[in-house]
Amino acid sequence: MTLYDLVTLTVKIGANAQVFENIQARGDAPGSKLLGCWYSDIGTLGQVLVLRGFDSEASLIAERKRMLLEGNPFGCGEFITDVKIDSYALFPFLPPIEPAVHGGxxxxxxxxxxxxxxxxxxxxxxxxxxxxxxxxxxxxxxxxxxxxxxxxxxxxxxxxxxxxxxxxxxxxxxxxxxxxxxxxxxxxxxxxxxxxxxxxxxx
Incomplete structure (x- = not known):
């Protein structure tokens, strides 16, 4: 996978646990793989960030359309106040991003x-x-x-x-x-x- 999106959810105060539960259940869309989910600790607070890899450009575009038309990202609509989606291409000399335990x-x-x-x-x-x-x-x-x-x-x-x-x-x-x-x-x-x-x- 060399195509990715980073979905940034602005979460209502106290709603992180429910948002995490929904992302865990719905993070993998067709043609994609959930790679990471984090919450902001230093910087802009109240954000949950979701990183996914896609197996093709078509899969990325299809998932973007689905999220926009459905209007309920990861089933978290009632728990968030804003959503931002950014698409990225990996630097060509780097290996695909894979799950790993780094800690901290x-x-x-x-x-x-x-x-x-x-x-x-x-x-x-x-x-x-x-x-x-x-x-x-x-x-x-x-x-x-x-x-x-x-x-x-x-x-x-x-x-x-x-x-x-x-x-x-x-x-x-x-x-x-x-x-x-x-x-x-x-x-x-x-x-x-x-x-x-x-x-x-x-x-």
Whole structure:
């Protein structure tokens, strides 16, 4: 799978448990695979994020149409106040995202890039990722197919917030991250620290 969507639900206060139950029951749509479910802990609070992989472009589009026309994502309509759906394509040098146990927290980082800079960014990441992932795994990096473009999402797991700070600082100090020339092409940066739901395949 190289096509993904990230569904962000803004959840009513106190409704996380019911939302998790519904997502667990309905997360796999035809042609898709539920890969992760998290709730935001640092950043914009009150959000539940759902990552799914799709076996084809047709499956992704069909599921998007179904969700829009049905208007009840994962059967959670009564428990949410807003929904956002973003589609992504995996950086071509990375393996497909698979369920795994990493523990602790996940960081969802979204970068905007300058026009005509996306391929440069992918090339720079391809050179830098092997050394960076000796410090901590990269779940995935993928570029947006819709919404504000060009932008890309990268997902990093850590044992804790403290470990995240330490590893990132060491990677910068050792000169292995960020990718050489990468920051010059960025226009925006956004980060959310998330905690996996108990049933999340990525946790």
């Amino acid at each position: 927290i996940y960081e969802m980082r979204v970068y905007g890039t300058k026009l005509a800079s996306l391929q440069h960014t992918i090339d720079a990441w391809e050179k830098a990722v092997p050394e960076r992932t000796r410090r901590t795994p990269l779940v995935g990096a993928m570029y947006a197919l819709d919404g504000a473009v060009p932008r890309f999402l990268n997902i990093w797991p850590y044992a804790s917030v403290d470990e995240r700070s330490r590893i990132r600082a060491e990677a910068v100090k050792d000169g292995i991250w960020p990718p050489k020339g990468g920051p010059a092409h960025l226009t925006t940066m956004e980060s959310t620290i998330c905690v996996p739901a108990p049933f999340s395949p990525l946790r």
